[in-house]
Amino acid sequence: MTVYIFEFIGTCLLILLGNGVVANLVLKDTKGSSTGWVGISLAWGIAVFVGVFVSADISGAHLNPAVTVGLATAGKFAWHLVPGYIVAQILGAMMGNLLVWLNYKKHYDATQDQAAILATFSTSPAIRSPFWNLATEVIGTFTLVFAVFYIAGGTVSDQPISLGSIDALPVALLVMGIGFGLGGPTGYAINPARDFGPRLMHALLPLKGKGGSDWSYAWIPIIGPFLGGFLAAITYLLIGI
Structure with missing residues (x-):
């Protein structure tokens, strides 16, 4: 149970x-x-x-279902x-996005741009093209x-691999x-959780003038990361280092 609690806490802080x-x-x-894009990336x-x-x-600090599935696929x-x-x-x-909403409650109330409100919860494409959007998420x-396989170190073994706190900076x-x-x-x-959890919270919260949650796009940041994580694990196993 403790590992699940710390996965919850770590992911909450990530999104917050x-x-x-x-x-x-x-x-x-x-x-x-x-702030701009540089500020967002930083x-x-x-x-x-x-x-x-x-x-x-x-917990090993996966904080991402794609990382969890990738590590499991690699044994x-x-x-x-x-x-x-x-x-x-x-x-x-x-929970992380609930705290963001509480922190910026008055600013959410003052914002009329529905796309801007949704952007504080979930991702959206700059140019909507499902195949290429999916490809971008797979590549990323x-x-x-x-890279996480090599940051965490070691070869395929019976022991579960995890990120230690010393790996926080390189990740x-x-x-x-x-x-x-x-x-x-x-x-x-x-990260499927990073997009799906906040998008669901966007749909549930009583946001003033929020508009739709763009569920027609939601499958891409779920399927793309899972596929990318799986392919990374297979590639790592094939290389065999």
């Missing part, structure tokens, strides 16, 4: 700080409107650092733990999970690099 900077950037009358890197550092020594994590981890990650993401998540830099280099087309969800 990550989507918190988006809210600071796009909502009306905040003091962070000049903040998500910091968010990953905090989430990983807090939860790494207890580095027990499959029977996967469902509980994914549930904890989704609930943690929902492949990069994330494949944060990795996510930051993905944001700078690959994030432009879709906003780089690279």
Whole structure:
């Protein structure tokens, strides 16, 4: 049970700080409107650092169902733990965005731009093209999970691999690099829980003039990261290092 609690806490902190900077950037009358894409990418890197550092020594700090499934596919994590981890990650993401809403409540009330409000919860493409949007999420998540195997270290073995707190900084830099280099087309969800949990919270919360939650796009930041994580695990096994 403790590992699930820390996956929940780590993911909650990830979303609180990550989507918190988006809210600071796009909502009306905040003091962070000049942050820009550089600020978003930097903040998500910091968010990953905090989430990983807090939860790494207890749960392994996956904070991402694509990472969990990728590690399990490579034989580095027990499959029977996967469902509980994914549930904890989704609930943690929902809680994180609930806290973002509470923190920026008056600014949400003052914002009339429905797209801006949704952006503080979930991702959306710059140019909507399902195939290419999916490809972007697959590539970004492949990069994330494949690199995580080497950051965490070791070869395929019977022992589950996990990120320790010392790995928080390189993983944060990795996510930051993905944001700078690959994030432009879709906003780089690279994490099914990061997108689905907050999107569900957007649908549930009594946001003033919020508009729709864009469920027609929601499958892409779910399927794409899972596929990217799976392909990263298969590639890692085929290389056999």
